Each structure stands twice: as C-alpha cells, then as structure tokens.
Amino acid sequence: MFNTSQRELLRVISESGPLSRTDLAAAIGLSKAAMSGIARELIDRGVLHETETVYGQGRPSVLLDLKPECAFFIGISLLEDPAPMILSDLNGNIIARQQLPHSRDPKVIANAIAYGLPEILKGHPQASSKLAGIGVALSGFVDEKQATCVQSTLLGWQDVPLAEFIRQASGVDTFIENDAKAVAVSEKLFGIARDVPNFSIVSLGDGIGCAHVIDGRLYRGNHGGAGEIAHATIEPGGAPCRCGKRGCLDTIASMTAIKEMARAAGLKCTSLSELEEEASLGTAEAIAIIHKAGAAIGLAISHLIQMNDPGMILVTHVEGSFEGLFGTVVQQAVEANVLPRYAGQTPIRTRRVDSDVWARGAASIAAHNFLIGPNIS
Numbered sequence: 001m002f003n004t005s006q007r008e009l010l011r012v013i014s015e016s017g018p019l020s021r022t023d024l025a026a027a028i029g030l031s032k033a034a035m036s037g038i039a040r041e042l043i044d045r046g047v048l049h050e051t052e053t054v055y056g057q058g059r060p061s062v063l064l065d066l067k068p069e070c071a072f073f074i075g076i077s078l079l080e081d082p083a084p085m086i087l088s089d090l091n092g093n094i095i096a097r098q099q100l101p102h103s104r105d106p107k108v109i110a111n112a113i114a115y116g117l118p119e120i121l122k123g124h125p126q127a128s129s130k131l132a133g134i135g136v137a138l139s140g141f142v143d144e145k146q147a148t149c150v151q152s153t154l155l156g157w158q159d160v161p162l163a164e165f166i167r168q169a170s171g172v173d174t175f176i177e178n179d180a181k182a183v184a185v186s187e188k189l190f191g192i193a194r195d196v197p198n199f200s201i202v203s204l205g206d207g208i209g210c211a212h213v214i215d216g217r218l219y220r221g222n223h224g225g226a227g228e229i230a231h232a233t234i235e236p237g238g239a240p241c242r243c244g245k246r247g248c249l250d251t252i253a254s255m256t257a258i259k260e261m262a263r264a265a266g267l268k269c270t271s272l273s274e275l276e277e278e279a280s281l282g283t284a285e286a287i288a289i290i291h292k293a294g295a296a297i298g299l300a301i302s303h304l305i306q307m308n309d310p311g312m313i314l315v316t317h318v319e320g321s322f323e324g325l326f327g328t329v330v331q332q333a334v335e336a337n338v339l340p341r342y343a344g345q346t347p348i349r350t351r352r353v354d355s356d357v358w359a360r361g362a363a364s365i366a367a368h369n370f371l372i373g374p375n376i377s
Contacts, residue, residue, distance in 0.1 A: 001370070005030075005038050010047070010371045013066055014189055015216055018051050020061035039064055046070045066090050071370055072127040074120070074172070075363025076100065076113060078138040078155065079179055085113070086356065087120050087127055088363040090371075092190035094356060095127065096120050104155050110165035117170055133366030134166060134174040137182040137358045139207060141224050146175040146365065150224060153242050154207075175365050180209025180227060181218055182361030183316060183353075188213055189364050189371075192314070192349065199312040200304050202229070203353075204297070206256045208249055212308060229300045230254070249300050253293040255318070261289045276324040287325070294326045298333020305338050305346045315350045316357065322350040 002010065005028075012027045013019060019027070025035035042048040049067040053060045068091040076085045081102035087095045098120050100112045113134065121128045140152025147163040149155070166174040177185070184201045187193040193201075197216045203209035210227035212219045219226050230250040231243045238247025239257075251257050255272065262269040265285035269275040278286035301313055315322070315330075322330070327350065335343050 002373075006042060007372055009035070009038055009042065010066070011216075013048070013064065014371055015194060017194065018063035018065040020063055022061060024064065066371075068093065069126060070130065071132040071367070072124075072130050073132060073363040073366040073370070074113075074117070074134040075359040075361070075366070076134070076136045077179070077358035077362055078102075078109070078136060079358050080355070083109075084355065084359045085116055085120060086359045086363060087124065088360065088367075089127075090367060092186065092360060092364060092367070094360065095124060097356075097359075104157075106149075106157070106160050106162050106165050107169075109162070110169040113166055114169035114171075117172070131172060132370045134170065134172050135182070135362035135364065135366035136162065136166065136174065136176040137179045137362035137365070138162075138176060139179055139209075142176055142178050142181075143224055144220060146177055146369075149176060173366070173369070175369050177362070177365045178209070178211070178224070178227075179203070179358055179361065181211040181220065182365050183209070183357060184211035184213055184361075185218055185368050186357075186361040186364035187314060188216070188218075189368060192351070193312065196311045198308070198310045199314060200227070200308060200310045202297070202301060202304075202313065202315045204253070204255065204315060204317040206254060208254050208297075210304070212310070214308070229304070232300060232303070234296045234299060249296055252296040253300075258289060258293050261292070262286070265289065272326060276326060279325050290326050291329050294329030295333045298330040299337050301330070301348065302334045302337035305334070305342055309342070310346060313346055313348045315348065316353045317350065318353055318355075318357075 008028050021036050021039055022032055025032045046067055047070045048064050051063045051065045053062050068089040071090050073088050076083055082099040083102050085100050086097045100116055103109050139154040141150040143150055149157045149160045149162050151158050163174040163176050180203045193199050198214055200212045208230040210229040212227055231248045233247050234249045234252055235247035239251040240246050241248040241251045262275055267285055269278055275286050279290055
C-alpha cells in the first residue's frame with residue numbers, strides 16, 4: 001500500500017508525533033524538497049494532514065500528523081468471555097464496541113467475527129469504506145508472520161492458522177498476536193511509550209505477560225516467545241504450573257495465584273485491594289502473601305533490567321494499585337536484585353488498565369501493519 005519512503009515517514013510520525021517537513025527530512029535523511037513531495041502524496045491520499053503552525057525563529061513551520069479517520073481497524077481479545085470486539089481509528093480511539101460469544105473452536109471464532117462486522121460497522125459508513133485490518137490478541141505463542149497460533153495452553157491450540165480462517169470468513173486482512181506483545185505495540189503507537197525506543201511491558205492480571213520493544217521495534221525472538229517471564233522458574237520445585245513445569249512466576253505472582261494463596265490461608269479476599277486492606281489491619285497471612293508475590297515480580301523485573309537495560313519498565317495491572325504494600329515490596333525487590341550501577345536508573349511506571357486494553361492492543365497490531373508493514377520482529 002505504501003512504498004519504502006512513505007512507510008519511513010509514517011514510522012517517524014507514528015513514533016514522534018506531529019513534525020514539520022524540515023524535521024521529517026532531517027530524521028529520514030532526505031532533502032526538504034524530496035520530503036515535501038512524499039508528504040504531499042500522503043496528504044492527497046488522506047493519510048496525513050496539516051495541523052498547527054509553530055512560530056519561532058525564521059519562517060513558521062506547519063506540523064504534519066497522521067489523519068485519524070484515514071483508516072479504521074477491528075480489535076478482538078480472546079482472553080475474556082464474552083470476547084470484546086472494538087472498532088478504532090488510526091489514533092487508537094474506540095468508536096464502537098460489542099461482544100462476541102466465546103469459543104475455543106477457531107472456525108467458530110472466525111465466523112463469529114465475520115458475522116459481527118456488519119453490526120459493529122453499522123452507523124459508521126466512513127469506517128466501513130476504510131476498514132484496513134483486523135487484529136486479534138490471545139494468550140499463547142504466535143509465529144513471526146502474526147498468522148498462526150503456535151501454542152496456547154489457555155485455548156488448547158497448537159499450530160492453528162487463525163488469521164487465515166478469519167481472513168477467509170471476513171474478507172479482511174487479519175493479524176494475530178500474543179496479548180502482552182499487542183499491548184506493547186499499542187503503547188508504542190498511542191501510549192506513554194511513544195517516544196521511548198527501548199522498553200519492556202509487564203502485564204499483571206490473571207496471568208502474567210511480558211513484551212520488549214528494542215530500537216523502536218517489537219522484539220519477538222526467533223520463535224515468537226521472547227518475553228515469557230510468566231514461565232521463568234522463580235521457585236525451583238514450587239507449585240505446579242499449567243505449562244507443565246514447577247515454580248513459575250505465574251504460580252506465585254499472578255492474580256490467580258494470589259487469590260488461590262489467599263483462599264488456602266482462609267482469607268476471604270477476592271482481589272488485591274482486599275488483600276491490601278487485610279494487610280493494613282496487620283493480618284500476617286495477607287502480609288506474607290503480598291511479600292511473596294511482590295518479591296517474585298520485583299525479582300523478575302530486576303532480571304529484565306539487567307538483561308535488556310531498557311529505558312523504561314511499564315507495569316500494567318487490571319486491579320488494585322501499586323500505592324500500597326505490594327508496590328513497595330516490588331520496588332524494594334527490584335532495588336535489592338539489580339547490580340548497584342543499574343539501581344534507580346530504570347524508571348518503573350505503573351498504569352491501571354481497563355477492560356479495553358487487550359482489544360485496543362489487538363487493533364493496534366492491525367494499525368501497525370497498515371502503517372509500517374508486517375516486519376516488526
């Protein structure tokens with residue numbers, strides 16, 4: 001859809017935000033005249049538009065930015081029941097949403113998505129004519145082409161060509177991705193990591209996800225498995241994990257594991273917030289669980305810092321907060337386990353995410369392929 005020069009321009013704007021033609025020319029290494037020609041092509045196609053005028057020394061500069069309504073995307077999360085399905089523009093803004101019945105049968109999922117398209121597009125004629133792709137987020141390993149689910153314990157899948165099933169059913173280009181990697185792409189395109197070339201995301205929910213962006217690009221590894229800290233062994237010989245091993249981080253620090261430990265201790269806590277409240281009252285069992293889970297997460301993050309030396313660690317979480325004991329324990333464990341030279345140098349940001357995070361991340365995978373192309377390894 002775009003040639004190499006156009007994609008490079010779109011990549012720079014997607015990473016940096018609105019820029020002048022002079023700044024774009026400098027960033028890409030072209031003359032201003034050549035850059036202006038490329039920009040004019042994209043403006044004529046409705047992909048870019050001129051925004052504000054910036055006044056300073058010399059002639060005023062007109063900033064160029066992506067035009068949000070130039071393309072629209074569908075995002076579906078297979079992590080929830082029912083499965084959320086959203087319609088978003090090129091800025092990641094959600095325009096419409098609906099729910100799909102959950103299924104583990106990939107062809108049933110593909111047909112449900114195709115059946116749901118007319119409904120979610122109803123009342124949005126512009127989106128109907130400019131639908132540029134479908135993205136699907138799931139728990140599991142995805143191949144480098146973002147087409148096949150290599151393995152998903154949660155879904156019980158192995159080597160399932162889900163993208164092709166959906167493409168055949170809907171007639172729309174489709175890309176699938178691991179849930180944490182989808183959120184990482186979303187944060188790079190639309191979120192707080194837009195101007196951070198190297199960062200890691202740790203997503204804390206019923207399970208634990210992780211993904212890395214290196215030099216501005218999602219790093220997937222040779223087999224799509226980069227970032228699987230959930231199944232890094234933290235407690236040798238510990239509790240059995242759904243992956244078949246023992247003592248994985250997921251068995252100690254996921255919300256599922258925390259709630260199971262609370263039940264085993266006789267606590268009636270159904271969330272991290274309730275466990276924090278018990279801990280604040282001095283309940284020894286609650287304090288011990290929080291210390292165990294928080295120390296495990298902190299240890300895993302310290303390993304990420306020492307292996308990748310990222311510019312930021314972003315921890316996304318779906319419940320509770322990092323203002324209490326849990327967050328304190330995580331930070332202390334990080335500081336205790338990194339080399340002194342790294343201590344305090346990597347900002348660790350936390351953000352509570354809503355239920356749209358996975359579907360929005362899925363849509364961002366389709367948006368990324370539209371803008372920059374499929375090679376994001």
